[in-house]
Amino acid sequence: MPLTGTGTAPTFVTVLLRGLLAGLVAGLLAGTFAYVVGEPHVEAAIAIEEAATHAEPAADGHQHAEAVADGHQHGEEALVGRNGQRGGLFLATGLFGAAMGGLLASAYVLLARRRRTADDGRSGLLLAGGALLGAVIVPFVKYPPNPPAVGDPSTINQRTFTYLLMVVLGLVAVWSGSLGYRSVGEHAPVWLRASAAVGGFLLVTVVSYVVLPSFQEVPGDFPATLLWSFRLASLGTQMVLWTGIGLLFAALMHRQRAVAGARLAG
Structure with a gap:
């Protein structure tokens, strides 16, 4: 399908803009999922990390005291507080989603001549599904994400x-x-x-x-339930992201095709 802008074929810019929009919205949805489902597990892991820091052996007490005096101890204030990190979560997922949507749109254009279906929606969903499988699920099985303190x-x-x-x-x-x-x-x-x-x-x-x-x-005393709850929440965030990108991109491309077809018919 040549992307020349003639007939019902969309231009590259049109496809790219739809991919960016789909990715941005899907990224915000993924950020919401991560905030609601994942943040409690992050907080719990941070609490374990801080407890381990405060429970350092007494033998290191002198060095720890010196670190406190110099302002370099483990409990030092972070440059960005937790509230700022929570707010930045949506910015990060939104920008990441837009970037992934742009890449999906680019792949859609580059593979246009090799697709065996003229269904824009199906093509978009297949590409998003392939990205989810290859870039998320396959790495997750080998290298599942770890929470703070791990x-x-x-x-x-x-x-x-x-x-x-x-x-x-x-x-x-x-x-x-x-x-x-x-x-x-x-x-x-x-x-x-x-x-x-x-x-x-x-x-x-x-x-x-x-x-x-x-x-x-993973430390032997780290709660297994918390570990896997965090990992599943991370996987769920990625699944929401790529499912959202695929569905939204497919819907936008289908709408564009329908509008272009109506103009030609009129």
Whole structure:
């Protein structure tokens, strides 16, 4: 479908603006979910972290006192308070959502000639679903997010790099599954095409899980219920984001197509 602005085909700018709008709204919805569902778990984890800081061994008391005198102790005031962080949550999710919506719109345009359906809504939903699977769910299984008080600061750079690498490999896995589905042939049984897609996806995913390192840094006394409640809330936030982007983008593109078609008919 050429995006030249003629007929009912939208221009790139039109598609991009709809992607940005869909992402912004979905990001605000995800921020609301994170605030309502995730913030209580963050507060609980921070309370555990502060309790652990105040319970430092007495042997370190002299050093701790010096740190207090210099204003560098663990309990030092943060540059941004918790109220500011809560407000910034919506700004962060809104901007992130807009960025992801822009990327989704760009992918929609770049893959226009390779799509096998003229249904804009279905195409948008498939792209959002692929992004959710590859960029969120696949990395989540290998590297689930941790709340405050969990994680070794000395490994943060390595953990960040491997997580980003896992995101890339997750998207490659989705692409591999798509290639497997297409490689079988249009006239092959549905079950065979689906099996090829799953096989291609699992091949990249399993190899990635085996090759990349694991990090076991959760303290033994950290509440397991709190840990998994935080992780599920984080996953839920991403699911709200990408589901919202897919549905809103599909609706906006469908409306644009309908309006353009009505103009031509008139």
